Amino acid sequence: MLHQDDISLVFGGAAGQGIQTIADALVTVLKNNGYAVFSCQEFMSRVRGGSNSSQIRITSERRNAYVRKIDLLFVLDAEALDHLRWRIGEGTTIFAEHDQLGEEDRGRVIDTPLKEFAQKAGHPVYTNSVAVGAVLGVLGLGLEEFNDYLSREFESKGEEVVGRNHDAARLGYEFGVKSAREHHIDITLPTAAEDPASLLLDGTSGLGIGALMAGCGVVSSYPMSPSTGLLTFLAARGRRFGIVVDQAEDEIAAVNAALGASYAGARSLVTTSGGGFALMSEGVSLAGVTELPLVIHIGQRPGPATGLPTRTEQGDLNLALHAGHGDFCRVLLAPGTPAQAIKLMQRAFDIAESYQVPVFVLTDQFMLDSVSMLGDEEIVRLPLQRRVVKTGSDYERYRFTDDGISPRGVPGYGEGIVKVDSHEHDESGHLTENFTIRRKMVGKRLQRLGSLEQEAVPPERIGSDDAAALVVCWGSTRGVVEEALDILQDDNIAALHFSQVFPLHTGLGGMLEGKQVIVLENNATGQFADLLHAVTGRQADRRILKATGEPFAVEEVVEALKGGVAS
Amino acid sequence: MKEGKKQTANPFDMPQKKMGWCPGCGNYRILDALKGALHESGIDRRELVIVSGIGQAAKTPQYVNANMFNGLHGRALPAALGVKLARPDLVVVAESGDGCMYGEGGNHFLHAIRRNADITVIVHNNMVYGLTKGQASPTSMVGMTTPVQVEGVMLEPFNPLAVALSLGAPFVARASAGDGDQTKDIFKQALAFKGVSVVDVFQPCVVFNKLNTYKWFSEHTFYLDSSHDVTDRTQAIRISLDSERLALGVLYRHEGRETYEELLGAEPAALGEQRLADDELQEVINSFR
Numbered sequence: 001m002l003h004q005d006d007i008s009l010v011f012g013g014a015a016g017q018g019i020q021t022i023a024d025a026l027v028t029v030l031k032n033n034g035y036a037v038f039s040c041q042e043f044m045s046r047v048r049g050g051s052n053s054s055q056i057r058i059t060s061e062r063r064n065a066y067v068r069k070i071d072l073l074f075v076l077d078a079e080a081l082d083h084l085r086w087r088i089g090e091g092t093t094i095f096a097e098h099d100q101l102g103e104e105d106r107g108r109v110i111d112t113p114l115k116e117f118a119q120k121a122g123h124p125v126y127t128n129s130v131a132v133g134a135v136l137g138v139l140g141l142g143l144e145e146f147n148d149y150l151s152r153e154f155e156s157k158g159e160e161v162v163g164r165n166h167d168a169a170r171l172g173y174e175f176g177v178k179s180a181r182e183h184h185i186d187i188t189l190p191t192a193a194e195d196p197a198s199l200l201l202d203g204t205s206g207l208g209i210g211a212l213m214a215g216c217g218v219v220s221s222y223p224m225s226p227s228t229g230l231l232t233f234l235a236a237r238g239r240r241f242g243i244v245v246d247q248a249e250d251e252i253a254a255v256n257a258a259l260g261a262s263y264a265g266a267r268s269l270v271t272t273s274g275g276g277f278a279l280m281s282e283g284v285s286l287a288g289v290t291e292l293p294l295v296i297h298i299g300q301r302p303g304p305a306t307g308l309p310t311r312t313e314q315g316d317l318n319l320a321l322h323a324g325h326g327d328f329c330r331v332l333l334a335p336g337t338p339a340q341a342i343k344l345m346q347r348a349f350d351i352a353e354s355y356q357v358p359v360f361v362l363t364d365q366f367m368l369d370s371v372s373m374l375g376d377e378e379i380v381r382l383p384l385q386r387r388v389v390k391t392g393s394d395y396e397r398y399r400f401t402d403d404g405i406s407p408r409g410v411p412g413y414g415e416g417i418v419k420v421d422s423h424e425h426d427e428s429g430h431l432t433e434n435f436t437i438r439r440k441m442v443g444k445r446l447q448r449l450g451s452l453e454q455e456a457v458p459p460e461r462i463g464s465d466d467a468a469a470l471v472v473c474w475g476s477t478r479g480v481v482e483e484a485l486d487i488l489q490d491d492n493i494a495a496l497h498f499s500q501v502f503p504l505h506t507g508l509g510g511m512l513e514g515k516q517v518i519v520l521e522n523n524a525t526g527q528f529a530d531l532l533h534a535v536t537g538r539q540a541d542r543r544i545l546k547a548t549g550e551p552f553a554v555e556e557v558v559e560a561l562k563g564g565v566a567s
Numbered sequence: 568m569k570e571g572k573k574q575t576a577n578p579f580d581m582p583q584k585k586m587g588w589c590p591g592c593g594n595y596r597i598l599d600a601l602k603g604a605l606h607e608s609g610i611d612r613r614e615l616v617i618v619s620g621i622g623q624a625a626k627t628p629q630y631v632n633a634n635m636f637n638g639l640h641g642r643a644l645p646a647a648l649g650v651k652l653a654r655p656d657l658v659v660v661a662e663s664g665d666g667c668m669y670g671e672g673g674n675h676f677l678h679a680i681r682r683n684a685d686i687t688v689i690v691h692n693n694m695v696y697g698l699t700k701g702q703a704s705p706t707s708m709v710g711m712t713t714p715v716q717v718e719g720v721m722l723e724p725f726n727p728l729a730v731a732l733s734l735g736a737p738f739v740a741r742a743s744a745g746d747g748d749q750t751k752d753i754f755k756q757a758l759a760f761k762g763v764s765v766v767d768v769f770q771p772c773v774v775f776n777k778l779n780t781y782k783w784f785s786e787h788t789f790y791l792d793s794s795h796d797v798t799d800r801t802q803a804i805r806i807s808l809d810s811e812r813l814a815l816g817v818l819y820r821h822e823g824r825e826t827y828e829e830l831l832g833a834e835p836a837a838l839g840e841q842r843l844a845d846d847e848l849q850e851v852i853n854s855f856r
Contacts, residue, residue, distance in 0.1 A: 199855045209851060212843055217836045218652050220645075237851065241843065244652045244833045249678035253645035256638060260618065260649020263636050264657070266836035268649070286639055379852065388838045411616050411634035411650070412657050413838060419628075419635040422621070430629055431587075431637070 005060045005190050009135065010070045010087070012053040012080030015046055018128045019076065023054035025132050025149060027371060030058060031200055032145045034192030038063045040370040042550065045225070045309040051083035060190040064337055064372045064479025068553040071187075072138060074112070074131060078102060081109075093185055095134065110179055117171040126168035133169035137176020139187055143169060199374050203367040203476075206338030207297060208233030210345025212241055213381055216295075217266030220246040220257035222276055225309050226365035227299030230271040251276040255283030255294075262292045263420055265388055265410035267349050271297040274316040275305065281323040284358050288328030288445065290420040291398070291406070293352035293359075295345075296320075300364040302549045311549030312365035314475055314522040320360045321502055321531065327442065329355065329449045332502040333457070334362045336478030339378040340499050341367075346382040347457070353387050355448050356405060362501065364522065366551040367476035391416030396427040400440060404447030449503060456505040463494030469516040471561065472540070474498040474528050477520055477552060484557035493561060501528060509536045518561070520544040522552060577606045581632045588623060593744035593770035593781075597691055598627055600747050601662075604754035605633070615658045618647040620672060622698050624664035624691030624770070641671025644679040644688070648827075651684045653836040655828040658758070662689040664770075666696050669705040669725045676727075680734040680763055682827040687757045688765045690727065691744075693772035694779050701775035711778055728807035728818060731765045732800060737821040738764035739803065741814065743788055744771065745781050749815065756817060762824050769813075791816035 009026070011019040020041065027039045038057045044050035055070075057063060068087050075081045075096045088094065098111040112134060118126040132146055150165040179185065201209075207230050211219075221231045231245065238245040244266075248254035251272055258268040272280065277298050287294045298320055302313035320332055331351050335341040345361060352359040391409035395416025399406045406427075409418045419429030424441060426432045459472075462482050469492055473481045478497045485495055496511065498504075512532075519529035519540040524547035529540040544560045546552055579602040588594045605615065617628035621640035628635040634657075638646045647661035661679075668676055668690045679686065695713070696702040702715045705725035712719050731739045738760045742750040750768065757764035769788065771781045791814050796802060803819035 197856055199852065201855050205855060209848075212851060213848065215837065215841065215843065218649065220649065220652075239832060241847070242834060242837070244828075244831055246648070246652060246831075248645065249674050252642065253648075253675055253678070256642040256645035257649035257652070259638070260636060260646035260651075261653035261836070262649070263646075264616070264650045264653035264836060265838050266653035268653070282639055283642075286642075290638075376852070381848075384840055384842050386838060386840050410654075410838065412614050412654055415613065417613060417632065417634050419637075421629075421635070421637040422639055423637065429635065431626070 006067070007058040007071050007187065007189060008067050008069050009056045009058070009072045009074075010053055010084065011074045011131075012051065012084050013076030014049045014079065015043065015052055016048040017076045019052060019054050021128045022131050023056055025128070025146070026135060027056050027200060029132065029136070029146045029149055030056070031194070031198060031373065032149070032196045033141055034194050034196050035189065036060065036062045036194050036373055037200070038065070038370070038372050040066050040366060040551070043310050051079045053080065053084060058189060062373050063483055064370070065483045065554050066366070066480070066551045068555045072135070074135065076100070078105070081105060093183070095179075110183055112175070112179075114172070117175065118168055120171060121168035122164040126164055129165045129168035130172035133172025134176040134179075137173040138180045138185055139189060140180065143173050194373065195375065199376070200371050201338035201374060202369060202371045203335070203338055203341050203363055204229035204233060204369070206335070206341030207345050207361065207363070210342040211269060211349075212237065213342070213384070214346045214349035215267050215384055216243055216269050216349065218244045218246070218258065218261035218268040219271065220248050220254045220261070220268070221271045222248050222251045222254050224273045224276040226301055226368050227271045227273045227276070227297060229368060230297055230299075251279035252283065255280040256286070258294055259283060259287055259290065259292050262294055263290070263410065263418075265413065267293070267295075267353065269295045269297065271299070273299050273301050274303050274319060277316070277319065277323065282325075284330070285324035285326055285328070286422050287358040288324055288326060288330070289422055289424070291356040291445065292420065293349075293356055295348045295352050295359050295361065297361045297363065299368050300362060302547065308549040310365065312476075312522065312551050313547055313549065314364055314477070315524070315527070315547065317362065317501060317523070317527040317531070320362060328445050329357045329452060330502065331355075331357060331359045331452060332362060332500065333359065334475035334499055334501050335367070336475055336497055336499055337374075338372055339374050339380070343380045343382065344499060350382060350385065351452070351455070355452060356408060357448065357452075362475055364476050372479075388413065390414035391418065397429045398425060398427045398441070398444070400427060400444060403451065404444040453503045453506050456503055457500035458505040458507065459496040459498045459511065461494060461496055464491050465494070467492050467494035467515075469493045469518060470512065471495040472498070472517055472519045472528070472532065473521065474501050477522060480552045480554055480557050481520060483554050484561055487554070487558050488561055498528070501531065504532070504535050509538070512536060512538050516541045518542045518544060520552070520557065523547050577602050578612050579605050579631050579633055581630055583630055586630065587626050589774050591773040592623070593693065593772070594624060594627065594691060596744045596747055597689075597750065597768055597770060598630055600750040601627065601689070601754055602631060603751045604758060607751070608755050608758050610658050610758065614656070615660065616650050617660045617662055618643050618650060619661070620663040620667035622664040622667045624662065625667055627662050641667050642675065643667065644672055644675040644686070647686050648679065648682065648684055651686060651828055652831070652833050655685070655833045656835050659685070660687045660689060660758070663691070664697070665690060665692040665694065665706045666704045669727055673705070677730070677734060680731055680736045680765065683737065683763045683824055684827040685761050686763055687760075688763060689754070689757070690765070690767050691770045692727070692767050693770040693776055695772050695776040697772050697775055708778060726807060727765070727767045729804060732804045732807055732819055736765050736819075737762045737824050738817070739807075739819045740764070740766045740817040741769070742766055743769040743784050743815055745784060746815070749790065753817065760820065762826055788813045788815050791818070
């Protein structure tokens with residue numbers, strides 16, 4: 001069997017069996033060996049048991065997408081094999097302990113006695129180290145990087161634990177080398193051309209780093225998959241960086257606390273998923289009428305209602321776009337990579353503060369949990385500009401101005417007092433039912449939409465300007481579209497990736513003119529295609545949609561685009 | 568005391584065009600007691616934030632010359648918490664009615680007490696929904712008929728004091744709007760208390776509650792005297808459970824508990840352009856190599 005350029009390794013097992021630990025170790029070791037790597041996870045909504053898998057790709061250039069194919073599959077139980085069976089092809093080499101499997105599968109699977117080796121090293125707890133060692137042996141790589149990794153990881157547990165892990169890794173490694181020879185597994189890896197000092201970042205950490213850079217001061221949230229990672233990222237670093245982290249009693253409390261903190265001058269954040277965000281809708285409306293800055297991260301997962309809690313979808317665009325009663329402005333950003341997450345999180349805080357509006361950052365489970373590689377040069381730090389003014393004794397929070405944005409005072413900073421109100425209010429912030437003031441306040445709140453459109457992040461073009469067809473995508477589908485286009489090598493297809501999905505950039509109509517427009521999104525109806533139509537008047541010629549709870553695989557996008565616009 | 572009566576030289580007074588309350592409403596007296604308490608407590612109005620929800624009681628900060636966050640129905644407490652987390656140096660009062668605090672915001676009431684942030688919670692308790700015109704509130708008495716509860720209220724009333732005490736609230740008191748001086752004094756104690764302080768204030772609604780009138784309240788209440796040991800929680804709970812003779816005054820106080828914002832190490836939010844130091848940021852980034 002021969003594999004090259006693009007290797008897909010998959011680890012399958014039950015929750016709690018450690019496949020994530022194996023994948024985390026391996027992806028780091030491969031990166032340290034100079035390979036371009038990517039990893040993603042799919043898992044069931046349970047604490048123990050079930051059937052989950054992690055994919056690691058070793059590619060000839062940096063990638064950010066899931067592939068269906070599996071070259072080397074390591075399964076820890078029979079259920080995992082069943083779970084992944086549909087992805088097993090002729091080229092798939094499978095490793096598992098035979099006594100875990102049914103009779104009928106044993107002939108197809110290389111018997112891999114992980115537990116026996118672990119026991120030999122001292123304890124079943126060393127199984128993960130055996131497994132990583134075995135993979136490195138099969139791949140024909142050295143064991144040094146992994147030994148270094150184990151020394152670092154287990155340093156605090158003492159020399160004995162480090163030594164036993166080294167033993168376990170060696171036993172697995174020797175088995176891997178032997179298996180590759182005996183079973184004629186001939187793997188040609190892509191060239192190891194990456195800087196081993198590159199970063200490995202998941203989407204969640206990208207958002208977290210962006211929030212740190214932006215000077216986030218308060219985060220209040222209720223845990224909900226897949227958005228909780230951002231809360232834990234900030235909680236782990238809160239004390240050090242002066243971020244107050246409050247776990248709210250519910251999402252309604254979270255958004256109101258974040259707005260209270262924003263009123264008092266902190267840059268504040270909530271992180272949630274669709275169902276939790278549904279509870280925050282009235283708070284979004286409150287942000288609108290009080291003109292308080294707020295950043296809302298929605299890690300999307302498939303609905304309706306509880307849906308598929310641990311799976312992925314881009315199904316909450318319409319929710320974020322329309323949540324909250326009444327008319328007011330908002331901004332929706334949708335990073336497609338960890339690097340974009342870092343940059344757009346900072347932008348979210350900046351726009352929220354400059355324009356005194358709620359800003360959404362839309363991600364999804366696939367994007368949040370996927371680990372990709374990036375260089376330091378891709379990490380952009382935007383200028384941090386606070387816009388809080390010291391109040392004078394005659395300060396009025398909602399003073400009418402030319403651009404509709406009033407200088408933002410906060411309580412306890414200056415001689416003035418600051419009154420914000422969920423009712424319609426006059427310039428001083430007191431409730432009013434005066435129709436003239438109402439008319440002016442509505443205009444004031446909506447006036448900023450023009451500037452927000454001007455300042456919108458333009459879509460990024462991938463491929464040739466002259467292509468006749470444009471694949472329009474947003475958020476997490478950037479990587480899969482880019483890779484599919486690279487594979488197709490068709491000058492007639494290019495892509496437009498939107499990392500801001502509302503408001504859309506004013507120059508957008510021109511970009512679509514004369515093109516065949518194919519909109520690809522990870523939802524059932526084509527929510528962005530509808531938005532595009534509403535804003536530009538341009539109907540998509542074709543929609544490529546997927547709402548199974550899985551991300552798009554590179555293979556299926558290639559297949560779908562082969563047919564061009566017509567199919 | 569007449570409605571709208573000015574107290575001399577109180578910085579919390581506002582030149583008010585129109586008040587949104589009905590003539591004779593208990594809210595006027597609570598407003599006066601609050602402004603008096605704030606002034607006599609020496610609080611700087613620029614360092615005070617009054618957070619409220621929605622309802623007639625929630626309009627109170629509209630009539631106080633101080634910082635105001637008049638938020639959503641039921642949500643005064645989370646917003647007040649947010650203010651406190653961002654600016655622990657400010658004095659924060661959360662004020663609303665029984666419908667807002669005990670009904671729509673009931674969950675927040677429970678957890679605000681558990682958190683014990685330094686917030687003074689004042690609840691105007693008129694045992695009826697005023698702004699929506701006379702439906703039952705969580706504290707309405709069983710049997711009271713309303714346009715919705717046409718056969719009379721069937722639900723057991725919510726007992727805010729017993730709930731607060733059972734959750735470990737360190738300061739629990741009850742006042743009565745009709746008694747201006749006593750109410751002011753209770754407010755002053757609550758404002759001075761470090762930690763969450765809960766003050767339930769009986770408030771006659773002269774339009775919609777014909778049952779719990781000024782007269783009814785004066786006949787059914789009594790003030791705790793010096794023989795009451797305010798540090799005895801069990802005794803306070805016993806008193807709070809008596810629905811015949813309703814005690815007024817401070818039922819319970821327990822000094823010295825650390826507040827939520829202290830436990831979290833919250834500092835006043837940076838308002839200037841304080842950038843995270845490059846080396847600190849680099850350390851975070853390096854952890855992903």
